[in-house]
Amino acid sequence: MASPKKQPVKDVVHQNVTSRYLKRDTLQELLEQLFPGQKDFNIRMKEDQWCFSAPRKVEDSEIDSIRDQ
Structure with a gap:
């Protein structure tokens, strides 16, 4: 019996x-x-702290661009 194919795991970055x-x-x-x-x-x-998961690290400059909005 063939084993079922596993789905590839997407990389996720957990960030605070x-x-x-x-x-x-x-x-x-x-x-x-x-x-x-x-x-x-x-x-x-x-x-x-805000905690979230994303496909890549969100850079500080990207976060800083939305502060105080």
Whole structure:
């Protein structure tokens, strides 16, 4: 009996960023712009930091561009 083929696991980066001057909705919008077609980033607040999962590391400069919006 042949074993079923396994689906390739997509690389996912788990990342934390400080929540200072950063809103959840704005973070969601940025992630959707950076990763078109993806909506679920598992964004959650933990110990005053936003935690999320994305296909690659989101650079500090990308995060900084949405602070205070």
